[in-house]
Every structure is written in C-alpha cells, then in structure tokens.
Amino acid sequence: MGTKEINISIKEIETEIGNIKDLRFSVGRLAQETWDEPQGPTPFPSMSTLRNWDLTLLNRYKPFYLPFCDLCCLCTYGKCDLTGDKKGACGITMPGQQSRIVLLAACIGAATHTSHARELVTHLIEEFGADTRLDPGGLNIKVEAPITRLVCGMMPETLGDLETVLDYSEQQITSLLACTHTGQEGNPFDLESKVMHTGMIDHLSMEVADIAQISAYDLPKADPNAPLVDIGFGSVDTKKPVILVIGHNVPPSVEIMDYMQDNELTGDIEVTGICCTGIDMTRYSPKAKIIGPISWQIRYIRSGIPDIIVVDEQCIRTDVLDEARALKIPVIATSEKNCLGLTDRTGDPPEEIIGDLVSGTIEGALILNPEKVGVVAVRTAMQIAPKRKKEKKGIFLSHDEAMEMAKECTQCRECRRACPNDMHIPDAIKAFSREEPEMLQEIYESCVGCIRCESACPQGIPIHSLIVAAGEDTLRNESFKLRAGRGAIQDIEIRQVGGPIVLGEIPGIVAFVGCANYPKGGNELAEMAIEFANRRFIVCTSGCAAMTIGMHRDEDGKSPYEVYSGNFEAGAIVNVGSCVSNAHISGAAVKIASIFARRNLRGNYAEIADYVYNRVGAVGVAWGAMSQKAASIAAGFWRLGIPVIVGPHGTKYRRMLLGRSDHDEDWYVNDTRTGEKVYVGPVPEHLFIAVETKEEAMVMIAKLSMRPNDTSRGRALKLTHYIDLHRRLLGSMPTDIHRFVRMEADIPITMKEDIVAILKEKDWKETVIPDPTLIPKKEAAP
Amino acid sequence: MSQEAWLTAEVAGPKKASLITKPEIADAMIRQAKRPVFVVGSIAAEIDLEEKKLIDYVIAMAKRCKIQVVATGNTNNEFLKRGFTPDAVMPAVDIGNRLTDPKWQGVDGKGPHDLALFVGLPYQMGWTILSGLKNFAPNLKTISLDNVYQPNARWSFSNISIKSWIMNLEAILGKRED
Secondary structure (H helix, E strand, C coil), rough: CEEEEEEEEEEEEECCEEEEEEEEEEEEEEEEECCCCCCCCCCCCCCCCCHHHHHHHHCEEEEEEEECCEECCCCCCEECCCCCCCCCCCCCCHHHHHHHHHHHHHHHHHHHHHHHHHHHHHHHHHHCCCECCCCCCCHHHHCCCCCCHHHHHCCCEEEHHHHHHHHHHHHHHEEEECCCCCCCCCCCHHHHHHHHHHHHHHHHHHHHEEEEEEECCCCCCCCCCCCCCCCCCCCCCCCECCCCCCCCCCCCHHHHHHHHHHHHCCCCCEEEEECCHHHHHHHHHCEEEEEEEHHHHHHHHHHCCEEEEECCCCCCCCCHHHHHHHHHCCECCCEEEECCCCEECCCCCHHHHHHHHHHHCCCCCCCHHHHHHHHHHHHHHHHHHHHHHCCCCCCCHHHHHHHHCCEEEEEEEEEEEEEECCHHHHHHHHHHHHHHHHHHHHHHCCCCCCCHHHHHHCCCCCHHHHHHCCCCHHCCCCCCCEECCCCCCCCHHHHHHHHHCCCCCCCCEEEECCCCCCCCCCCHHHHHHHHHHHHCCCEEEEHHHHHHHCCCCCCCCCCHHHHHHCCCCEEEEEEECCHHHHHHHHHHHHHHHHHHCCCCCCHHHHHHHHHHHCCCCCEEEEEEEECCHHHHHHHHHHHHHCCEECCHHHHHCCCEECCCCCCHHEEEECCCCCCEEEEECCCCCEEEEEEEHHHHHHHHHHHCCCCCCHHHHHHHHHHHHHHHHHHHCCCCCCCHHHCCCCCCHHHHHHHHHHHHHHHHCCCCCCCCCCCCCCCCHCCCCC | CCCCCCCCCCCCCCCCCCEEHHHHHHHHHHHHHHHHEECCHHHHHHCCEECCEEHHHHHHHHHHHEEEEEECCCCHHHHHHHHCCCCCCCCCHHHHHHHHCCCCCCCCCCCCCCCCEEEEECHHHHHHHHHHHHHCCCEEEECCCCCCCCCCCCEECCCCCCHHHHHHHHHHHHCCCC
C-alpha cells in the first residue's frame, strides 16, 4: 500500500493564541494508494463483522461437544460442575464452556503466531529498514499477500506496511481474549464465531511472518525447485562441532549461519535444527540440516551429539535445560518468551559469555540479540566440541546397559498408563530384558517422545532411552532428503490449475499440516501423502508434517520429495515451509478465487470464502495435531470453508463441527443463475472431524473434497476416488453414494452398474448443478 | 476394583461410570434395552483374547443379543472378513453426534437407540465421545465393554485382566442361545 509516517516538528511559531515553541507531533501513517481494485465491504473486520457468514457455516456444521473436563476452574466461584444441563456460578453452560476453552486455545495459537510475526518484522525492520520491498515471488507473484488483501483490504508493499497488519491482529486478539472473561460471551455459537475470527487473524499473522522473512532473508521465492536438503539424525557429521537450534523464529539461526559464512567456518560446523526453525534454516541455507519434528528433541539431546543448544520460541520442551544439564550441554535462550530462568547476558561481551559457557561456570545464558547469539553459539561450539567428543558425553545406552535397566522393571504398567498412545511398553521391556528387542523397536517407530513413561516409572528407569537404544540402528540410518520450503504459490500456477480444481477435474488439494502427535508413528502420514499424490491430488504440506513425510523411503531408497514434483499441480507434493507458511495454502485457495475466477479480493471476505467453500475441493489434515496453534490454524481454514480432518487425539480439541448427511434440509444452496434453492447433497459433509485410523482418514479426504460446483466429469472422478478407497480400505461400497450423485452423468462409468442399483434402492432423484452460493442475494457483495 | 481411569491423567468428573462388578449387570442392561447399538472401533480386531480376537466376541454378542452394529474406523473390513456385515459404517464421532439427537431414528431408521455399547476405540477417543454422550444424551444408557475403566460411560468394567475380561464376555454370551 505504501505508507509514510508523518512526523512534524515546529521549532517556534507565532499564532493568534500565542507563541508556540518546540512542538512535535506524529500522525501515524499516511496511505499512498497504489491499488485500483475497489474496496470491498469488510476491510479490517471487527469480531462481529463476519458473524453472519460464521453462523451460516455453524448452522450447517453444528458443534458436537466432547467435554475434556466437566468442571470450570477459571474463577474463584469455582470449581463449578457443568455436567449435563448444570450451570456454573456465572451462568455458563457446558456447551458455552467448551466453546470458550476452544476460543482460549485459538487465542493462544493466534497470539503465538502474531507475536512471532511482530518480533520478526521488528527485527527485520531494524536490520534492513522499513522501506524494504516485499518480494515473496519475484515476477511470478503479483498477489503478494492474498490473506492481507482479503482481510485488511490493503496491499502491503514494504516491511513497514506489515506493521499496520500486525497492529490490527494484536487489537483483535486482545478483544477476542477478553471475550473469554467471566461474564462475557456465553453463547456457544457466538463463541464459535469468534473462534473462526481468531483463526482468520492467525492466517493473517502467519502470512505476515512468512512474506517478511522470505523477502528480507531471500528464502526460496515461490520456488517449486527449492533445493533438496538433508533431514535425519544420520545426516549429521558428528566429528564436527554440532549446534542444535530448536523452535520457530529463525533470526538467531540466521545469525549463526552468517557468522560462520563471514568467518569461513561453514564447512567446519554442523548446524542442525528441530521443528520449524530447522525448516526455516534450510530455506536460508541448504547446508543446514534438519534432525526431525518436535518429537525428536529428547532422543537427539540425549545422544550427546549437540555441543550447544540454542532455543528460540514455541514447541520447545520446557525441560530442555534439565536434559542439557545432565550432559553438560550449554544452552542459549534467545527469546523473551522463553527465558528458561537463565541470567540475561545480552549486555556482556561475547568473550566473557563464551568463557563462562565453555568452562561450565554457567549452564546457559539468555541473549536477546540474534547477532550476539551467532558469535557466541559458533565459538562456544568450536571450543567445547573437542573436549566433549573426547569425553563422549551422552551417546546412547549400550545394549548391555539398557538390558540391565530393563531387568529392573516390575511390570507395574504405570508407563503404559502414562503413554498417550497406550503402547505396550511393559511387555516390550520384559521382552527386551530377555534379549528380544523387536517389540521395543516397534515402539521406537511410534513413540512421540513425550517421556511421560519416564515420569511415571517408580523404578526410575529411563524408558525413553531404552526405547532409543532398541531403535538405535533405525535412528542412525535416518538420512533423507526434504525439499526446502518453497513459500507461496505462483500466480501462473494458480491460473493453470484453477479451472481443473473449480470444475473438479483435479480431484482436490489436500494439505498435510501440523504437529507430530501421531497415533501410530509418522509413516502413516507419508503413506497418505503418497497415496493422494498418486491419485493426482495436489498434496501440500508444512511444518512437522512436511518433515515427517520426508522421513520415509521408497523401495529405491528415495524420499517422497525426490520422487514427486514440487510444483503446485496434480500429483505433486508441495512443501510450502514452516508453520507460518500455512498461510500460503489458504492463500492459494484465495488466489484461485481472485486470479482464476477474477473475484474482487479486497476486503471481501465472505464472498471469497463462499467461493472457496462451494468450489475449491481443498481439505486440511492435521494427523498429529497437538498444539493451540494447530487449533487456530484449523479455525482459519474453517472460516474459509475448508474442512479439516484430525487424528484420533483430535477429539481432545473438545468439539467437532459435523454435518448431518441425513438432514436433507441442511444441504440446499442458492443458485445464483435462477435464484432457486437447490439440494446439492452433503458436500463437504463435515467441517471438523476426528477420525480413528489412517484408512478412515483417506476415505474421508476423498469424500470431503467434493463440492457443489463440481462438473459431472469432476464429480465422477471424485466419486471414483471415494468409492475406490472405501472399497479397498473399509471393505465395501459406501452406502451414501446416492447423496453425491446429482445426475446420471456424475456416475463413474466403470462403476455404473453397481451405483445404478444403489440409486434405485434409495429412490434417488436427479437434480441440477447450480451456480452455488450460501450467501442470500441481499447480502452478496455488489 | 476401582473407578480409576486406565490412562492415569484422564481423571473423571463428578459424574462417573458405575462399575460392572459382575457380568449379570451388563447382561441385564442388554436384556432391558429395546434398541441397543454396538459401536465397535478398530482396536477390536487387534486385541487377542486367547484363541479369539475381541471382534469375534462382538460378533457373537451382536448375533445372540440382536444388537445392531456400527463399525468405526476401518473395522468394517475386519467384520466382513469374518462373514459379518455391520448395520452401518461411520466415523465414531458421527455416530456419537447422532446418538445425542433424540429425534434420530437410529441405524435402521426405526427409532432412537436406548443403549449404546462401546468397545475397541482408542482409549481417549472413547473417553471423549462417551463424555459427549454423558453430557448431551441424557436418555441414552452407555456401557463400555473394554477391559479398562471408561469414567464417562454409564457403566464400565474397572481395569481388569484379559482373563477376567474373557470370563465376563463369556458369561454374557453364555446366557444366550445362538
């Protein structure tokens, strides 16, 4: 948009009211308008601006509440028992309370991304200047910030413009959080509407964070051929000094790599990352290496391989200092949000900090200056590594040591009762003590690394270390290739696939995103991604899910990223980047409406969401969703009309948003051509659903990719995938086919006989394919 | 026997399941029910109960007690392999949601269910869905037939051994003719 801060300073002026000296004032920012698209109806929407759109969705997808706690303990009236139809002292009901907790979780998630974005933008402005041009895709991208354009009705051009967006996000999150106070919002539907608003803000802030770092750090700019980088424990050269960075906010890692580059040390030190910082490091320099998703923290630290640990923010184990202390690995905390109780050494000379860390005088330091972190981390690693490697601190338990520890197990089963996935740990340990490691090796493949088993063990057995000892060969062989996060989707790619997606001829976009709390290990996720790429869906991925998909080999030893294209096209596996890069996936859906369908984007949220909901067969899958950020990311997709599937742990998000396929009256849309209401069937059937198994998830992905606007050819293709997967994975023809066939031309030709028989049995009647919208005519944007 | 959740941290609220201390309790509830439904999760086909799998007991019980069966996850496949066709295939949260609707006419469309028996779901998924039913389906009785305590069911076994579980299931079956 081009903004200028106006600061006026008057040394001395004579006026009618008197003589004024040394007057200074600022009028904030003045917009310099360079975007000729007319402003839409809802720029910078407040919490209730899009309420009608939310209620339209929520009336179709009513919450099914799954209380994870029957009590409210948020104020001193409580604890209040809300079971059934009881009310709390403030009058809140169980549905209200569940939605309130969901809103709290979503606010935590959105605040986290917004704060991340704010720190990043502030730092980048300090380093590069507020006038630094945003450039997320060079000549390939004209719609540089689709979510920002859609929500705020502004076209950001510089880093400084992004501050305006973040001002808005912060204001909204503050108000949204206020709604959860006692005696504030209690209506479940209004709370759910606010959850969706929070999700929209979350995507806005994620977009800000990623386009800022892409532009300033020159990360891959919408590059489908972003380099293949190393991922996995086995890719690390352990003879070199090793730095481990954990978290999400990349400036300290960038400074580490810059210091190495400036001092010609790049080949001498291994810089390794866990979680999204790992992803973003490799976007900055393909020489950095990713160890794995969040669940690899304990196993990697306990290996003793890292010579120094640097943490920034988000998804870092809060006991990282305890784990590091046990192996005398120094820790540097770099974020005000995660000080770890360490002394602030930001103002001290690097030599003093390095001396204290190397000598062990201090176990770590808080350094709130990324540049200084770079110097201290690199030089400390170099000085401390020879000694550490000589002493072989850490390294795994030997087979004999682990075996002896296993013999201490009393089979009390407390470890299994603490395991989120109820894994058969006692049986495995018993077998291991008899020199039968296979069961424990299987557990290694599924373990999410939470180490609750260890906390629960009355014998003090380091159970996770036993699991890793059993899986050591697997761990050491973890060496794969991951395509570095490419960032946004090019405008030309959108033009090429927009038509086939909207007509249903590309069967769908499926985005595997989110955390690593997988019910049965990460391979299931990779298998799903491969299945849908082979079915010519566009497969997108990000964050821990992107890493997990990369940690998989085919028969030729190749990872999916070596086999499948990184273009945004049918049959591709597209890694957009880290958590904050999720905004490029929702942004791609928005860009289909804008670039392909030429709908006005500017401040025009409801119309664009209505377009995406009715036409773009996109589905999100957060198979290992764990965090509050996952909650807000999902909410941002819902508001845009994109359904989200979560794994079995997802029921702990306290409510589902489920459609009722048997309620025909729920599934009518307005036909903009005729003004008539037309039955379109339950497409998509659910907005938020937890499923139980990988097989069920795959059937659900195919089912939820159907949209009212599908052409007959497109619907036949989508039905083919749905029916084929249902038959193969669930063993039978689905019994709801009649709800998805609108006319005979929709029937897949190869399945015609079977389907026609079902339609006859169900007394099916033909209907029409409308030009669908959920927005009543009077509400539609001009 | 205690009312202690199987996963230690999944503690119950003020209202928690009564214990099935002897198989006659479950047997009587099934007999009294006019329209019972089984919700059978994917783990039912994984659990070994000596020579049989848990799903084999479910099939026998469904047949003998005339209980309609909803297969969740990919359990349908396992039923079909055993020559048994469930009455419905749907996600666990979908059947859970419908059971909270007093107007829903059940799996066969002939009227609301009055008893739901849950077995074979991942523990926490069963926990949360049963919580939904405890709070929002006041007219529905629920029983967990897993060998672990499910605090949000109306009735549940405590955390019992496989041997004791088999004895209980056999006892419920034993009182019926094929």
